[in-house]
Amino acid sequence: MTEQACNDSTPALPSKAVSNGIPPRLDLPLPDRADIITDNAIKLAEGTPNPRLRFIFQNLIKYLHGFVNETDLTTDEWMAAIQFLTRVGQTCTPLRQEMILLSDVLGVSALVDSLNNPVEGMATENTVFGPFYTDDTLHIANGDTIASEGKGEYMYVEGRVLTTEGVPIPDAIIDTWESDSDGFYDTQYSNRSHPDCRGRLRTSDDGSFNFRAIVPVPYPIPGDGPVGELLLVMNRHNMRPSHLHMVVEAPGYHKLVTAFYPEGCKFIQSDSVLGVKESLVVKLEHIDDEREAHKRGFPAGSSFKLMRLNIVMLTNEQFKIYRAKNAETKGATR
Numbered sequence: 001m002t003e004q005a006c007n008d009s010t011p012a013l014p015s016k017a018v019s020n021g022i023p024p025r026l027d028l029p030l031p032d033r034a035d036i037i038t039d040n041a042i043k044l045a046e047g048t049p050n051p052r053l054r055f056i057f058q059n060l061i062k063y064l065h066g067f068v069n070e071t072d073l074t075t076d077e078w079m080a081a082i083q084f085l086t087r088v089g090q091t092c093t094p095l096r097q098e099m100i101l102l103s104d105v106l107g108v109s110a111l112v113d114s115l116n117n118p119v120e121g122m123a124t125e126n127t128v129f130g131p132f133y134t135d136d137t138l139h140i141a142n143g144d145t146i147a148s149e150g151k152g153e154y155m156y157v158e159g160r161v162l163t164t165e166g167v168p169i170p171d172a173i174i175d176t177w178e179s180d181s182d183g184f185y186d187t188q189y190s191n192r193s194h195p196d197c198r199g200r201l202r203t204s205d206d207g208s209f210n211f212r213a214i215v216p217v218p219y220p221i222p223g224d225g226p227v228g229e230l231l232l233v234m235n236r237h238n239m240r241p242s243h244l245h246m247v248v249e250a251p252g253y254h255k256l257v258t259a260f261y262p263e264g265c266k267f268i269q270s271d272s273v274l275g276v277k278e279s280l281v282v283k284l285e286h287i288d289d290e291r292e293a294h295k296r297g298f299p300a301g302s303s304f305k306l307m308r309l310n311i312v313m314l315t316n317e318q319f320k321i322y323r324a325k326n327a328e329t330k331g332a333t334r
């Protein structure tokens with residue numbers, strides 16, 4: 001039996017060790033100072049054929065080396081960072097993305113999202129998508145509920161989807177999801193049998209939509225992995241302020257990925273994933289009126305909270321123009 005047959009996961013060695021075939025292009029100066037190493041690494045990236053990738057790699061090297069230099073990083077610290085990143089990777093499974101969570105808590109996800117979805121006029125702002133969206137959802141009609149009974153305090157969400165000129169957008173598809181009042185999304189329950197606290201509906205001819213939901217509550221992002229440990233080392237909490245997620249899509253309009261944050265939550269200004277934007281903070285009205293509750297399908301004697309939303313979408317054309325304008329101000333190689 002050959003060695004390879006003993007271990008199927010180990011590829012057979014070629015008869016001779018060979019290079020990847022790319023010839024040496026440069027004779028780099030042999031460093032007698034640390035900064036020559038940085039210059040050399042940047043020069044090595046110079047041969048990247050794709051101009052955008054070349055620009056990205058050279059900046060990555062510049063800032064990564066700058067970080068090591070400025071912090072005067074010790075060998076032990078660098079090893080600890082490598083071991084940490086290794087554990088982040090090892091924590092990922094088909095159902096858990098610890099790498100994205102790391103990007104989230106460092107604010108990189110929020111920054112990438114903001115750069116790619118610039119604020120423009122009255123348009124509703126984007127924010128982080130998070131890991132709890134599912135395509136299997138409840139298809140509901142306007143006025144229906146997204147949450148089964150007992151999942152939380154009653155909330156009614158009503159509003160309109162509009163253009164930047166205030167013209168209603170009919171037939172827009174709204175996907176919405178939230179945690180239950182215990183701070184868990186339905187997907188976090190191992191015995192989940194059906195979607196809950198999530199739904200998909202369409203706007204009416206006048207751009208309006210309305211549905212029953214529950215008052216969002218703050219909840220922790222996963223804290224049982226390396227990212228959770230990182231937050232503890234930084235003495236940071238792992239809470240997200242209460243919010244209701246929404247994705248809104250309509251033909252000809254730029255897809256909106258957003259969330260609305262009821263004001264007054266104590267975590268609103270220290271969101272663990274830096275996703276809150278001022279324009280997305282909304283007031284909840286307390287409605288203690290039997291007839292109003294009945295009209296909206298809540299059981300007799302109920303009071304409820306009302307979330308009113310005006311969602312303003314950019315056309316694809318508007319989005320392209322604003323995004324290009326934003327990119328221009330950066331002067332980055334595209």
Ligand code: BEZ
Pocket residue numbers: 101104128129130131132221240273
């Ligand atoms: C969320 O809101 O669902 C979320 C966003 C980013 C990281 C974790 C959770």
Ligand code: FE
Pocket residue numbers: 130132240243245
């Ligand atoms: Fe969320």
